[in-house]
Amino acid sequence: GENVEQHPSTLSVQEGDSAVIKCTYSDSASNYFPWYKQELGKRPQLIIDIRSNVGEKKDQRIAVTLNKTAKHFSLHITETQPEDSAVYFCAASKGGNNRLAFGKGNQVVVIP
């Protein structure tokens, strides 16, 4: 099955700086790649997603880039704020099959 890995496991950034989290996947047939944010004690919530026919997608301070050849995709957060502190999970799935395989998560800490 699909194997999703995230690096680094923990990332600390100064408020206002950018944060980048990288995710790799194993199954070249995967074509849907979402990022979920989970704050302490809360449910995972989708923040951005990308499909394999697109190389980059942006939504305000958040962007995701996809490299299908290398089988990795990254989450970019610009102008980080304290409320960006959370665990971020990447995931991957194949079209028509919504079973998402999640990575182990990245803890992002924004230092005021």
Added chain:
Amino acid sequence: DTGVSQDPRHKITKRGQNVTFRCDPISEHNRLYWYRQTLGQGPEFLTYFQNEAQLEKSRLLSDRFSAERPKGSFSTLEIQRTEQGDSAMYLCASSLGTGDWSGANVLTFGAGSRLTVL
């Protein structure tokens, strides 16, 4: 209908007891998923339903686990003869799946049911 609801939010039980969790998905969503999450890990897929049909079960799902979605609406996850290793957060999620690669497959998660087995 404000989202995915799960009940109970917390359950403490003794080893060997049976527990059941309930999930009420977003009403128009045809797909329902169960995931398990332990501390410091990402959600691990357990099983999913499309309408009332259980389409896939993970190898993680031992014979002690059973899930149902009898009318294609709410779902239950039962764990029989609980073990300490079953302690985890059990997350339910739902989505509107269209079956093709370009279809919507955005999961909306519930708040989870936390199980502690003593």
